[in-house]
Every structure is written in structure tokens, then in C-alpha cells.
Amino acid sequence: MDRFVVTYRIVAEDEADAAARAASIALEDTVEIPRDVVPAGYVEDVVLGRVESVTARGGGVWTALIGYHVDAVGRELPQLLNVILGNASILRGVKAVDLAPDAALAERFPGARFGAAGVRRLTGRASGGFVCPVIKPQGSSAETLARLCYLSAVAGADIVKEDHGLANQDAAPFRERIGACAEAVGRANAERRDQGDTTQALYFANLCGPPHQLRDQAYYAKESGAHGILLIPGLHGFDAMFELAQDPDFDLPIMAHPSHLGPYVLSPDHGYGHGMLFGQLMRLAGADISVFPNHGGRFGFSVDECEEIVRACRDPEGLGPAILPSPGGGMSPERLPDMMAQYGEDCVYLLGGSLLRAGDRIGELIAEMRAALSGRD
Amino acid sequence: MDRFVVTYRIVAEDEADAAARAASIALEDTVEIPRDVVPAGYVEDVVLGRVESVTARGGGVWTALIGYHVDAVGRELPQLLNVILGNASILRGVKAVDLAPDAALAERFPGARFGAAGVRRLTGRASGGFVCPVIKPQGSSAETLARLCYLSAVAGADIVKEDHGLANQDAAPFRERIGACAEAVGRANAERRDQGDTTQALYFANLCGPPHQLRDQAYYAKESGAHGILLIPGLHGFDAMFELAQDPDFDLPIMAHPSHLGPYVLSPDHGYGHGMLFGQLMRLAGADISVFPNHGGRFGFSVDECEEIVRACRDPEGLGPAILPSPGGGMSPERLPDMMAQYGEDCVYLLGGSLLRAGDRIGELIAEMRAALSGRD
Numbered sequence: 204m205d206r207f208v209v210t211y212r213i214v215a216e217d218e219a220d221a222a223a224r225a226a227s228i229a230l231e232d233t234v235e236i237p238r239d240v241v242p243a244g245y246v247e248d249v250v251l252g253r254v255e256s257v258t259a260r261g262g263g264v265w266t267a268l269i270g271y272h273v274d275a276v277g278r279e280l281p282q283l284l285n286v287i288l289g290n291a292s293i294l295r296g297v298k299a300v301d302l303a304p305d306a307a308l309a310e311r312f313p314g315a316r317f318g319a320a321g322v323r324r325l326t327g328r329a330s331g332g333f334v335c336p337v338i339k340p341q342g343s344s345a346e347t348l349a350r351l352c353y354l355s356a357v358a359g360a361d362i363v364k365e366d367h368g369l370a371n372q373d374a375a376p377f378r379e380r381i382g383a384c385a386e387a388v389g390r391a392n393a394e395r396r397d398q399g400d401t402t403q404a405l406y407f408a409n410l411c412g413p414p415h416q417l418r419d420q421a422y423y424a425k426e427s428g429a430h431g432i433l434l435i436p437g438l439h440g441f442d443a444m445f446e447l448a449q450d451p452d453f454d455l456p457i458m459a460h461p462s463h464l465g466p467y468v469l470s471p472d473h474g475y476g477h478g479m480l481f482g483q484l485m486r487l488a489g490a491d492i493s494v495f496p497n498h499g500g501r502f503g504f505s506v507d508e509c510e511e512i513v514r515a516c517r518d519p520e521g522l523g524p525a526i527l528p529s530p531g532g533g534m535s536p537e538r539l540p541d542m543m544a545q546y547g548e549d550c551v552y553l554l555g556g557s558l559l560r561a562g563d564r565i566g567e568l569i570a571e572m573r574a575a576l577s578g579r580d
Numbered sequence: 581m582d583r584f585v586v587t588y589r590i591v592a593e594d595e596a597d598a599a600a601r602a603a604s605i606a607l608e609d610t611v612e613i614p615r616d617v618v619p620a621g622y623v624e625d626v627v628l629g630r631v632e633s634v635t636a637r638g639g640g641v642w643t644a645l646i647g648y649h650v651d652a653v654g655r656e657l658p659q660l661l662n663v664i665l666g667n668a669s670i671l672r673g674v675k676a677v678d679l680a681p682d683a684a685l686a687e688r689f690p691g692a693r694f695g696a697a698g699v700r701r702l703t704g705r706a707s708g709g710f711v712c713p714v715i716k717p718q719g720s721s722a723e724t725l726a727r728l729c730y731l732s733a734v735a736g737a738d739i740v741k742e743d744h745g746l747a748n749q750d751a752a753p754f755r756e757r758i759g760a761c762a763e764a765v766g767r768a769n770a771e772r773r774d775q776g777d778t779t780q781a782l783y784f785a786n787l788c789g790p791p792h793q794l795r796d797q798a799y800y801a802k803e804s805g806a807h808g809i810l811l812i813p814g815l816h817g818f819d820a821m822f823e824l825a826q827d828p829d830f831d832l833p834i835m836a837h838p839s840h841l842g843p844y845v846l847s848p849d850h851g852y853g854h855g856m857l858f859g860q861l862m863r864l865a866g867a868d869i870s871v872f873p874n875h876g877g878r879f880g881f882s883v884d885e886c887e888e889i890v891r892a893c894r895d896p897e898g899l900g901p902a903i904l905p906s907p908g909g910g911m912s913p914e915r916l917p918d919m920m921a922q923y924g925e926d927c928v929y930l931l932g933g934s935l936l937r938a939g940d941r942i943g944e945l946i947a948e949m950r951a952a953l954s955g956r957d
Binding site: 241413 | 610626657814816
């Protein structure tokens with residue numbers, strides 16, 4: 204099979220309608236012309252999507268497998284997404300739920316640089332879930348944010364992540380903020396080393412754009428001492444993440460934030476399946492860590508949807524190495540033991556608002572989190 | 581009022597729930613911390629979103645107006661979208677349906693460079709709807725695509741638009757394709773001038789990325805003779821469009837393609853209203869022409885939804901100049917008189933598959949379209 208295969212969930216009236224809708228997806232996402240004018244030869248034989256199967260699932264729902272040749276893609280990620288769910292994203296009752304890469308796609312889109320094992324190696328923690336406080340709120344000065352970074356890092360945080368809303372506002376301009384926070388985490392790590400700690404906190408800086416400056420911002424963060432970057436593929440585009448993940452000189456891990464992506468998963472009939480978007484596509488685009496809103500927090504994902512995301516992040520058949528899922532969105536320290544039981548050690552556990560509530564007790568809170576998430580070490 | 585105001589459609593259980601959900605949006609999209617830990621002073625008074633009103637609409641639906649200060653944004657478009665519908669895009673039953681800019685937002689996001697009047701000036705047509713054949717399918721050689729460009733342009737097309745699926749595939753690599761198509765349209769325009777025609781065809785080239793090369797690609801297209809560019813904000817990000825629209829040296833019009841944006845409008849409960857996404861946000865990001873799938877074609881937009889898009893593209897209260905709506909998605913020449921009656925002259929009428937079906941009769945088809953869309957001239 205020289206094609207990668209996308210599975211679509213299709214709402215249809217009957218068998219014939221389902222078959223017609225599958226055929227229309229195959230046209231829409233490749234040649235985008237009526238079937239009767241598709242040129243014979245290369246365009247028809249190779250470029251045009253090919254319906255491999257259409258299977259009834261009951262309740263007016265069908266599953267269609269459509270194979271696409273990598274020639275319809277080229278090497279650009281936006282065009283790959285055009286083929287997977289470009290115009291078809293606008294068709295009613297069409298949802299992409301799985302991507303099965305072929306060898307040609309895997310060669311062009313090799314996945315994350317670090318993955319779960321690589322991020323673990325950078326932290327120095329042999330086992331245990333990762334403690335990840337989130338630095339906020341926006342509107343705070345760079346000094347205030349840097350102090351939170353220091354307090355979290357010195358107390359034993361594994362990853363210190365900036366809020367995705369820290370952009371380039373006047374209260375804490377991008378370069379000033381990155382410099383101050385990186386210095387603060389660096390100082391905390393030095394103190395940890397002096398205490399004989401063999402682990403370190405990784406500082407993930409949030410990039411803000413515009414597009415032609417994202418790469419410069421990423422390098423600025425790296426040169427300032429950041430250990431990773433946070434990106435919002437729903438705003439900067441998945442290709443911005445892919446470009447940095449594939450840049451041979453950049454070599455920092457990337458954390459993907461789900462902001463603005465909600466509409467792609469909230470409807471049962473449109474967009475992507477939870478595992479496909481927050482697992483498969485994040486791996487495809489090079490994320491090492493994929494943040495998603497946990498069930499039971501402020502957002503409405505179900506337990507099953509969250510577990511689907513985690514499975515897709517870890518699936519050994521996926522593109523590149525397994526990556527780290529990162530549930531957040533209103534988590535509290537009390538929930539950590541249950542979360543640890545559900546998600547296990549290879550997981551980044553976010554903590555946002557509760558961190559601020561701790562005030563001067565941040566150190567105790569981080570220590571409590573580490574205990575709840577401790578593994579074999 | 582020193583705030584811009586976003587209107588949200590909220591599904592809620594009762595009045596109190598609606599008020600609580602509005603308050604949670606105001607938190608989520610700005611400070612993203614619990615209300616009780618929002619720092620007093622600047623963060624609480626300025627950065628935090630402010631619920632201006634919550635109004636019952638019946639049927640379990642409320643409308644909430646939330647005011648945001650531009651300080652929560654800065655000058656980057658991704659952060660503006662974070663504030664409008666970032667994390668709130670993941671909340672169930674929350675849809676953004678209107679953006680009312682204040683003076684500060686309008687100063688930072690001035691809208692399209694050309695708008696409807698500017699594009700009309702570039703074509704040289706004093707009146708009438710714009711005839712816009714779409715060049716495809718992908719998989720064709722650059723020579724074949726260039727021939728379609730020539731035949732369409734010489735026959736009197738106003739805009740020759742590349743298919744959004746023409747990226748950088750081996751069959752017609754980006755630079756080779758752009759060069760060949762620009763040359764073909766240029767040759768056709770020279771012949772039109774020789775015939776005394778005072779109008780010209782504008783060739784819109786599709787960009788493909790990656791992010792740090794988009795600007796170079798846009799300039800390459802311009803230097804090759806392209807008159808405009810096509811961009812997919814749902815894949816490259818709205819900021820990629822904004823950056824080019826604001827670049828003082830670029831000065832070509834931009835056409836926005838709706839690929840991958842379907843899930844933002846297809847659910848009544850999530851994402852954006854049709855007019856907000858394809859009108860207001862396209863203008864905000866600098867599109868001069870906004871492509872959307874017309875009712876009655878292959879996609880499922882209603883007449884009302886299409887008219888909402890057109891109103892938002894033309895609203896004199898919107899950001900920057902009025903822009904051109906561009907309905908497509910399976911249009912045929914027979915439908916043009918009705919479409920002209922509905923959408924009027926300041927509109928770009930796409931024609932894709934039917935163009936290919938015309939074969940050697942492309943010239944007649946374009947002439948027929950011009951007649952159907954003729955205005956006062």
C-alpha cells in the first residue's frame with residue numbers, strides 16, 4: 204500500500220449516500236473538481252484520493268477509509284492538512300478520526316524530536332509524573348512572573364510553563380519577560396545543584412509571533428536560557444511547530460497548547476476525533492508535550508475522550524516517538540493521586556490557579572505534588 | 581468605553597448559570613485564574629475581561645457582551661484571538677458572534693489594505709461582478725496550469741485564482757508554477773491591452789509555507805508578476821495574513837481561502853458566527869477578498885448564513901475598508917444571474933470545475949460569465 208489512510212466518520216442517509224459522500228471527500232481534498240473531469244493518468248491514478256472501504260456503524264453513521272498518495276501533499280504540512288481535512292472540514296457530517304501513515308509520509312513527517320523519553324532525560328528525573336506549575340496571570344510585571352518561576356523551580360518543579368496568554372503586552376514585553384524568567388529558573392537550578400539535586404526545572408517560554416519572527420523568538424528564548432518553548436498551533440498554525448521541531452539547529456522540546464482548537468473536537472459530527480487532534484496531529488507536527496483540558500475541570504471533555512488522547516500520544520504505531528500528554532484546566536493538588544492512577548508517570552501534570560492561591564506556600568505545594576506523583580525514585 | 585466588545589451566544593441552564601458562564605469566559609480568555617486570586621489593581625481593573633450584559637434570548641440561549649481592554653492583547657493578532665475565543669473555544673456552549681472594535685483596537689488592527697474599491701481599481705473594471713476562474717487540478721504540470729491561466733485571462737477574467745491545493749508538489753513545484761502562471765497572465769493582459777481593453781486579469785498565487793518562508797514566497801510571487809496572493813488562514817494562521825497585509829513594502833491584495841475552517845462555524849453552539857469568521861475576522865486579519873462556500877453548492881451553508889457573511893464583509897462600521905465576498909464551491913454559469921441578484925457587483929464569483937468541463941470553450945464560458953455579471957459598463 205503506497206498510501207496513507209485517513210478514517211472518516213460520516214453521517215449519511217443510507218449506504219448509497221455514505222458511498223457518495225466518501226467519494227466526494229476523496230475528490231474535495233485532492234483535485235477539487237467533479238469526478239467526470241478528472242484527467243486520466245497521473246492525476247486520476249495517483250493524486251486523486253481513493254476510497255478503500257465504507258462500513259456501516261449503525262445509527263446513521265458510517266466509517267470510510269480513504270487512501271491518499273504523498274504526491275498530493277508534497278513536503279508542506281499545511282498541504283497535508285488540506286488533504287486530510289481541508290475543504291472536507293466544511294462538509295456537514297464529516298469528521299476525521301484516525302490517520303494511518305505509510306512509509307513515505309513517515310519519512311517526510313518524522314514526528315517529535317524529544318518525545319517522552321527525551322523530555323524525561325532533560326529533567327533528570329528517572330521516574331514519576333512531571334510537576335508543571337503554570338506562570339500567570341498576564342498583566343503581571345516580568346519581575347513578578349520571574350519570582351513565581353524561581354519559587355516554583357527551586358521547590359522542585361520539573362517544568363515551569365508560561366501561560367499561553369503571555370504574549371508581548373506592555374506589562375511584560377516578550378524579551379524582558381523571557382530574560383527575567385530564564386534567569387530566575389537558572390538561578391533556582393543552580394541552587395538545586397548545590398543541594399545535590401540531580402534533577403532540574405525546564406523553563407518553557409511562550410512565543411507570540413508574527414510568523415516570520417517566531418523562529419527568531421524561539422532562538423532568543425533558547426539563547427536566554429529557556430529549555431523549551433510553548434506554541435499554540437490553533438493560532439500560529441501547526442506548521443510553525445513543525446518548522447521548529449524539524450530545525451536541526453534548534454533542539455529544544457516543544458509543548459503544544461490547545462487554545463482556539465475547541466471547535467475541532469466539540470462536535471460529534473465535525474472536525475477531528477480527540478485522539479487524532481491532540482495525539483496524532485500533535486505528534487505529526489512535532490510536539491513533545493500535548494496539553495489538553497482534563498475531564499472534571501472547567502472544560503467538558505469526558506474520561507473516554509481524555510484516555511483516547513493519552514493513548515494516541517503513546518501509541519507505538521504513531522509517527523515518531525511517544526510524546527507526553529499534559530492534562531490541565533482547573534486541576535488541584537487533591538486530584539493528583541487519582542490523575543496519577545489514571546495517566547501514570549509519563550505525563551505532565553499542570554497546576555495553574557492553585558499555585559497562585561498558595562501564595563508564600565508555593566514550596567510546600569510543589570513538594571506535595573512531587574510526593575503525589577513520585578515514581579520509583 | 582475604552583474596551584472592544586465581543587458578543588457571545590451562550591447555552592445555559594438558567595439566568596444564574598448564564599451569568600456564571602459569562603464571568604468564566606471573561607476570566608478564561610484573559611487572566612485564566614480563579615476570580616478570588618485575581619490580583620487587585622491593574623490586573624483586575626484593566627486586564628481582566630468585564631461582563632457588560634447578559635440577555636436571555638429564549639430556548640436556553642443567552643447573549644453576553646464582554647468588554648476587553650487592548651492591554652490584554654498587545655499588538656499581536658494571535659493574542660487578540662486568545663482574548664476573543666482562545667480557551668473559551670473549548671468551553672461547551674460558547675460561540676462568539678460579533679466583534680465591536682474600540683478606537684484602540686482599530687488603531688492596532690486597521691484592516692484590509694485594498695478592500696473592495698482597491699481591488700476594483702486594480703482590475704480596471706468600473707462596475708460589474710468579478711469573474712474569477714480557479715486554476716486546477718493539482719497534479720497538472722506547471723505548463724498545463726499556465727495554459728489555463730492564459731485562456732482564462734485572455735478571454736476576459738478579472739481574477740485568475742490558483743486552487744488552494746496547489747502547494748509545492750513535485751508535479752508543479754512552487755517557483756516553477758508561479759513563474760509560468762504569472763508569465764501566462766501577463767501575456768494575456770498584453771494582448772488585451774493591444775485590443776484596447778482597459779481592464780486586466782489579476783493573477784492570485786497560492787502560498788504554501790513554511791512560516792518563515794511565507795513572506796519570501798509572497799515577494800517571489802510579486803516579483804514574478806503575480807497581482808495578489810491566496811492564503812489559507814485556517815492552516816497558515818490568521819497572523820500570516822495580517823503580517824503581509826501590514827507589510828508596507830508588499831502592497832498586493834490578499835484573498836483568504838476557507839479551507840480547514842469549517843468546524844469553527846458548522847456547530848450552532850461553538851466557534852464563531854458565519855459573519856464574524858468570514859467577514860469580521862477576515863477584515864481584521866487584512867483579507868481583501870473572503871472566499872466562502874455558497875448555499876446550494878457542495879457545502880451546507882444556508883442563504884441566511886451567506887448573507888450574514890456578505891453583510892459583515894461590507895459593514896461600514898467594520899475594521900478598515902469594506903472587502904469583497906467571494907462565494908464558490910460548485911457554482912455553475914447557470915446560477916450566476918441569481919447570484920448576481922443576491923450578491924450584487926462588489927463580489928468575486930468563483931468558477932472551478934465548470935471551467936475544466938468547458939475544455940476548449942473556456943473563452944465562450946468566460947464571455948458568458950462577464951455578460952451575466954455585467955454592471956453599468
